[in-house]
Amino acid sequence: MKHFRGSVSVLAVSALLAAALSGCSSGSDEPTETDGTVTVTYSSSTSNAPTTQTVTSSPSPGDGGTSRATGDDGSAGDPSGSSSPSSTSSGPGASAPTSPPKDIGAYADTFVRAWGRGDRSVASTYASASAVSSLFGQRAVGGGGWQRQGLSHDGGSVEVRYSDGTDTLTVRLDAGDAASGTEHAVSSATLSADAPQTGDGLPTSLTDYADAFVRAWGKAESGAWTYTSDAVELSFGSTNPSGGPRWSRTSSGTTTVTYSNRDGGTLVLTLDLERVGSGSAGAITGASLS
Numbered sequence: 637m638k639h640f641r642g643s644v645s646v647l648a649v650s651a652l653l654a655a656a657l658s659g660c661s662s663g664s665d666e667p668t669e670t671d672g673t674v675t676v677t678y679s680s681s682t683s684n685a686p687t688t689q690t691v692t693s694s695p696s697p698g699d700g701g702t703s704r705a706t707g708d709d710g711s712a713g714d715p716s717g718s719s720s721p722s723s724t725s726s727g728p729g730a731s732a733p734t735s736p737p738k739d740i741g742a743y744a745d746t747f748v749r750a751w752g753r754g755d756r757s758v759a760s761t762y763a764s765a766s767a768v769s770s771l772f773g774q775r776a777v778g779g780g781g782w783q784r785q786g787l788s789h790d791g792g793s794v795e796v797r798y799s800d801g802t803d804t805l806t807v808r809l810d811a812g813d814a815a816s817g818t819e820h821a822v823s824s825a826t827l828s829a830d831a832p833q834t835g836d837g838l839p840t841s842l843t844d845y846a847d848a849f850v851r852a853w854g855k856a857e858s859g860a861w862t863y864t865s866d867a868v869e870l871s872f873g874s875t876n877p878s879g880g881p882r883w884s885r886t887s888s889g890t891t892t893v894t895y896s897n898r899d900g901g902t903l904v905l906t907l908d909l910e911r912v913g914s915g916s917a918g919a920i921t922g923a924s925l926s
Contacts (some may be wrong), residue, residue, distance in 0.1 A: 671747040763822035835916030846893035
């Protein structure tokens with residue numbers, strides 16, 4: 637009797653398995669879909685409190701599935717997850733790295749992103765108290781759209797310039813501290829309105845203007861004297877028609893920029909700030925070579 641009950645049990649199990657297999661083979665050939673979500677945590681745009689972003693993966697033919705990120709406000713993210721290296725995104729997902737980067741441009745970019753989203757706490761990690769107070773005092777939330785325009789060395793400091801199409805932001809850093817990833821490397825951050833492109837279309841930054849002249853003068857280009865007044869061209873240019881290629885900027889003041897070369901020479905240029913600001917010719921009003 638025990639053997640009989642065991643046989644019935646085996647037969648019953650076999651029948652159930654056969655029915656299950658029959659049901660699978662007679663159904664649709666479409667694969668069963670599963671919804672999977674991945675939760676990404678990042679800092680909020682206005683505080684350090686963590687918020688969440690949910691990424692839902694849904695398969696599409698030929699690519700094995702793509703991901704689309706949706707923020708807390710319901711906006712759609714970029715599926716590629718890529719961004720331009722010269723752009724400083726200030727959206728809520730643009731959180732700061734755990735420690736300052738050891739690249740000067742990236743260091744400045746991260747500071748600008750923090751200001752862009754109004755994150756004073758993170759900005760204070762990268763900049764001095766006076767720089768943060770000055771910049772946030774002018775505009776508490778910098779907004780998005782800032783693009784890095786250029787980077788120039790000035791002795792032991794570096795100036796990184798940004799524009800959002802309306803205003804200009806100049807960030808000044810200690811080159812050594814920024815390159816080593818040390819905190820508070822940003823010593824100043826100045827926000828100003830973009831100068832209208834009037835005048836002659838020449839550089840509108842004091843150092844950029846002077847650098848452009850020195851490069852052209854070093855190559856003995858006739859266009860170098862576009863940057864100087866007639867008096868400087870006559871007095872300085874007649875005795876120093878070419879400067880050679882070995883000049884490097886060592887310092888700059890309110891109206892002066894100083895250069896030195898490998899032969900021990902020193903060049904000091906004096907500029908008219910109003911003419912520089914409008915990109916006009918003839919802004920170099922003095923040139924002294926020693």
